[in-house]
Amino acid sequence: MSNELSRRSLLRGLGLAAVAVPAAGLLGSCSTTSGAGTGSPGGAKDLLALGRQQGYLRVAIANEPPYTKVNTDGTVTGCEPDVFRAVCKKLGIKDIQGIVTPYESMIPGLQANRWDAITAGLFMKQSRCSQVDYSEPVIVSTESFAVPKGNPKNITKVQDVIDNSSLKIAVLPGGFEEGILQTAKVPGSQEVKVTDGRSGLEAVKSGRADAFFLPTLSLKALQKTDNSFDVTPPVGDAPKTGSGAAFRQSDSDFVATYNKQLAQFKQTPEFADILTKWGFDPAAVKGVTAAELCKNPG
Ligand code: 6CS
Numbered sequence: 221m222s223n224e225l226s227r228r229s230l231l232r233g234l235g236l237a238a239v240a241v242p243a244a245g246l247l248g249s250c251s252t253t254s255g256a257g258t259g260s261p262g263g264a265k266d267l268l269a270l271g272r273q274q275g276y277l278r279v280a281i282a283n284e285p286p287y288t289k290v291n292t293d294g295t296v297t298g299c300e301p302d303v304f305r306a307v308c309k310k311l312g313i314k315d316i317q318g319i320v321t322p323y324e325s326m327i328p329g330l331q332a333n334r335w336d337a338i339t340a341g342l343f344m345k346q347s348r349c350s351q352v353d354y355s356e357p358v359i360v361s362t363e364s365f366a367v368p369k370g371n372p373k374n375i376t377k378v379q380d381v382i383d384n385s386s387l388k389i390a391v392l393p394g395g396f397e398e399g400i401l402q403t404a405k406v407p408g409s410q411e412v413k414v415t416d417g418r419s420g421l422e423a424v425k426s427g428r429a430d431a432f433f434l435p436t437l438s439l440k441a442l443q444k445t446d447n448s449f450d451v452t453p454p455v456g457d458a459p460k461t462g463s464g465a466a467f468r469q470s471d472s473d474f475v476a477t478y479n480k481q482l483a484q485f486k487q488t489p490e491f492a493d494i495l496t497k498w499g500f501d502p503a504a505v506k507g508v509t510a511a512e513l514c515k516n517p518g
Pocket residue numbers: 284287323340341342343344392394395396397398434435438
């Protein structure tokens with residue numbers, strides 16, 4: 221399996237999604253199914269029927285624990301995929317198959333029918349909500365900076381980056397954090413684009429960046445295997461982040477069906493168990509709506 225994983229990480233490094241594994245798990249980026257949603261007239265019937273008939277739906281993920289994670293056997297887990305899989309099962313769709321892809325490719329890939337949903341913790345904001353149909357939120361979370369030990373440049377909020385044009389901040393291209401800086405009119409010259417968590421931390425360690433901007437829980441997950449950096453408390457002047465599954469707008473009937481099932485699932489101990497397992501507070505999302513989170517600027 222390690223060969224498979226090294227091949228998979230090589231493909232990913234080339235910007236290709238991992239190669240498919242037969243069991244429910246990762247699917248190749250060139251996977252083709254008669255995916256619904258491409259303007260199909262049937263809406264829910266098509267995506268629901270497709271999922272039931274083929275036994276899975278394809279989901280875009282980033283492999284960024286705790287939001288999404290690919291196990292060494294290729295199976296897909298993490299907070300959002302686990303919730304999505306549980307709700308799909310209640311709809312008669314047996315499982316999900318994950319495709320690892322960068323955040324900036326998730327919506328274009330969805331529109332191109334390379335996957336049926338995005339379950340990556342793709343945080344809601346105006347520009348995204350205008351392109352996809354989000355389910356109601358599953359999680360709310362916060363943003364932080366990874367900084368050198370002791371935070372020598374005292375970077376604790378977005379305003380610090382605005383006020384000091386010499387600061388370089390590592391961000392994922394097309395990510396929510398990059399959007400925060402752009403909305404704040406931070407010049408692109410202050411961005412250091414990185415591909416994933418590891419390379420973001422490397423940018424800070426090497427001094428190419430003064431901080432790495434990423435969700436608090438993602439940075440804390442990285443800290444479990446590398447404690448050479450500090451994670452700031454949640455950034456007070458970042459928008460409230462939250463996400464749910466994202467679908468094509470042509471699958472809005474399916475989204476309505478999914479939301480009904482999700483609303484019931486959110487009342488169950490199973491939902492609370494999944495969130496708690498991944499470090500999220502199940503109570504934090506109570507009463508939070510997609511409409512509210514879709515007001516986020518950017
Ligand atoms: O929504 C986003 O773009 C962000 N979401 C997560 C879970 N990690 C980083 C990414 O930029």
